Amino acid sequence: MGCNCVSDIDECKRSNPCNQTCHNTIGGYNCSCRKGYELIYEENGKGYRTVPTGCHHIPGNQLIKTSIIALCISLSLLILLLGGSWIYWGLKRRKNLKLKEKFFQQNGGLLLKKQVSNHESSVATKIFTAEELKKATNNYDKSTVLGQGGYGTVYKGVLSDNTIVAIKKSKIGDQSQIEQFINEVIVLTQINHRNVVKLFGCCLETEVPLLVYEFITNGTLYDHIHDKGRSSLLSWEKRLKITIEIAEALSYLHSATSLPIIHRDVKTANILLNDNYTAKVADFGASRLVPLNQTQLTTLVQGTWGYLDPEYFQTSNLTDKSDVYSFGVVMAELLTGKKVLSFDRPEIDRNLATSFVSAIKEDCLLQILEVHVVNEGNIEQLKEVANLAKRCLELRGEDRPTMKEVATELERLKKQPLENIDVYAKKTELLNATRHSFDIDTGTGGSTSTIAEHDSMKDQLPKLVDDGR
Incomplete structure (x- = not known):
């Protein structure tokens, strides 16, 4: 019985085909290149066939050419990548610049x-x-x-x-x-x-x-007045100090800047306090610069209900006296601790400015003042400040004082010893009565006795003041 088996031939010994290291395999052999390249030869029906397995022997000069080509291709790809990235980032930067320019114009x-x-x-x-x-x-x-x-x-x-x-x-x-x-x-x-x-x-x-x-560290004046935990810490001395500082800031805006400035939204929420309870007027978004030689501006009415000047609301004529009215509301808020508008109160008391003025006219001020700011030593001072607030809340702007006058009066009240406030009030009443008597009598021709009384009262004024010191 015949055998079709073919015995393996060791090609490495037979012909040394590699001229390098030769490894015999069943049906073929492989060669090891110097740099790890291999060639595999397989037997077929007619002889042997060369099959590359991923590496083959390359002559030295051809290897150098191949390496140069590969390096050139790599550098080209790198340059292309870097160039593409540079173009991309350049376009993106240009787009961002255009967007920023658009926002710059859009934002004024x-x-x-x-x-x-x-x-x-x-x-x-x-x-x-x-x-x-x-x-x-x-x-x-x-x-x-x-x-x-x-x-x-x-x-x-x-x-x-x-x-x-x-x-x-x-x-x-x-x-x-x-x-x-x-x-x-x-x-x-x-x-x-x-x-x-x-x-x-x-x-x-x-x-x-x-x-x-x-950054102002201590929040708004509104928070300190209406937060129960904070309001008790806001003594009358601190409230008066804050009132004076606001008045001085508004006086500065109205009369000391290159162009007068009307704030137009004076309210406790726009007054900030630092850790030392120093007041800082903020939020000038609604403010207006007043051209020189003008005393008023006609504008769309803007402000906050409760603080808004009723005359400005009716006429649309904005003046510095509009800020004076709003400041008067702030003073009333500091004195009473009440919100400027509240539907929880009876209808007659819903508007603080109206009820505050009514209370002063009816001599009921002590009934509406914040309890913990009142003491025996400061009652007259509180009354003086309240009367100043009432003047700021006059319905007609021309009847209101200027902010400079308000700041000056508040500073005087602060320096005046508390026990002498009553004496000063009596002095003022005496002066008014004297002027009234003098005007009436001189208007009818005058009388010696009345003028003598006037001179006598004038002589008593220095003594009154001296006794009060």
Whole structure:
């Protein structure tokens, strides 16, 4: 019986086909190249066939050419990759610049430039980048929110130099808020006063504009008056100090800046306090610069109900006396601890300004004053301050004092010893009575006895004052 088996032939011994290291295999053999290349030869029906297995022997000069080609291809790919990346980032940067320019114009940057060029600025305003403020607020994390309202949101931020700031972010897509934002920047560049919140700078290259203020640590005056835990800590001395500081700030705005400024939204929520209870007037979004040689502006009525000047509301004529009225409401709020509007109170008492004036006229002031601010030594001082507030709340602006007069009067009351307030009041009453008597008698020709009485009363005035000292 025949056998079809084919015995294996050791090609390595037979012909030394590799000229290198040869390894015999059943039906073939393989060669080991110097650098790890291998060739496999397999037997077929007619002889042997060479089959590359992924490497083969390459002569030295051909290997160098192949390496150069591979290097050139690699460098070309690298250059292409780097070039593509450079073009991509260039286009992206250009797009971002265009977007920032769009936001700058959209957020009133051109208007800001125009306004700044039209007014002399006494305060340097820094332009912050979007990245700086994003980092300062931890990407506007909710935990950094200080407050929210119709204007937008205020965040607490920490700048790279560890300065703590308050960042005011306007509402998205509200053009009226953008105009108020630019207006606030313009107004604040005119102001440099210790009782007005300081503007550090702004950012216009974001979707909504941002204002960067000094951070005031102790919240709003509104919170201190109406929070039961805080109101008891707000003594009359602190309240009077705060009242004077607000008055001085408003007096400065009305008469000491290059152009008079009407705040237009004076209220306790817009008065900030630091740890020493120093008052800082804030939020100038609704404020207006008054052109020289003008005493009033005709504007759309804007303000907060309860604080809003009724004359301004009826006529749309804005004057500095509108701020005086609002300040009078703030004084009433500090004296009584009551909210300016409350539907929880009887209808006749819902408006604080109205009920406050009525209480003074009916000699019921002590019944509406905050209990813990009243003591035996300051009753007359409280009455004097309340009467000053009443004058600020006159319905006609021309009957109200100026803020400069209010600030001067408050400062006098603060310096006046409490026990002498009553003596001063008597002195004023005596002067008024004397003037009244003198005017009547001289109007009818005058009489010697009346004039003598007038001179006698004048002589007594120094003695009255001396006795009160």
